[in-house]
Amino acid sequence: MNRLEELKKRKIVAVIRGAHPDQILPIAHALQAGGVSTFEITVETPKVCTLIEKVKEEFGNEVIVGAGTVLDPETARAVIMSGAEFIFSPTVNAETIKMAKRYGVLSIPGALTPTEILTAYEHGGDIIKVFPADVMGVPYFKNLQGPLPHIPLMPTGGISAENIQDYLKAGAVAAGVGGSLVNAKKLNSEEDYLNLTEKAKQFSALAGH
Numbered sequence: 001m002n003r004l005e006e007l008k009k010r011k012i013v014a015v016i017r018g019a020h021p022d023q024i025l026p027i028a029h030a031l032q033a034g035g036v037s038t039f040e041i042t043v044e045t046p047k048v049c050t051l052i053e054k055v056k057e058e059f060g061n062e063v064i065v066g067a068g069t070v071l072d073p074e075t076a077r078a079v080i081m082s083g084a085e086f087i088f089s090p091t092v093n094a095e096t097i098k099m100a101k102r103y104g105v106l107s108i109p110g111a112l113t114p115t116e117i118l119t120a121y122e123h124g125g126d127i128i129k130v131f132p133a134d135v136m137g138v139p140y141f142k143n144l145q146g147p148l149p150h151i152p153l154m155p156t157g158g159i160s161a162e163n164i165q166d167y168l169k170a171g172a173v174a175a176g177v178g179g180s181l182v183n184a185k186k187l188n189s190e191e192d193y194l195n196l197t198e199k200a201k202q203f204s205a206l207a208g209h
Helices: 003-010 021-033 048-062 073-081 094-102 114-122 133-144 164-169 190-206
Strands: 012-016 038-042 064-068 086-088 106-108 128-130 153-155 175-177
Touching: 003 012, 003 064, 003 106, 012 021, 012 190, 021 038, 021 048, 021 190, 038 048, 048 064, 048 073, 064 073, 073 086, 073 094, 086 094, 094 106, 114 128, 128 133, 133 153, 133 164, 153 175, 164 175, 164 190
Parallel strands: 012 038, 012 175, 038 064, 064 086, 086 106, 128 153
Antiparallel strands: none
């Protein structure tokens, strides 16, 4: 199974934003223990390239790790060289998509309108991240399936335990889950990480794992 199919099968991408470098491996272990094994580390995280390397060394192919908030091809190349397996962007940048494709990693650009979504797909996006999903909600996401049924869509932004199943039923191939799953600032004790594992189990169950 290739990484695209693997990501779709796993359904949940945990968005790790605002974490201290020392937290990344404990967060990854806590998430994996709860059945969530696809991680997006946002590029404003200090030492992000080193951290991606560390996650790859620690877990190998058991997890899929990529970089998020990638705005330009230079940043994309840097994280790809460190082992990122997918590139998440909040916007459609053709050169960034091209860079990901050049190195054979998944490109997941962010778009909101039908025109942006189609443009991102035509430029080579493997999955299009509908962002920010919560601004438009599930009915909007469902309506996108009418004219664009052939484009794999992944809502990100405001995805929670309360609505993830609604998005999956509305045609999402996966979902990017941020603060409702990983809130790095609130991870200060062993108990907090155990709670993160429990949250991951909840999301995994909701995604049908």
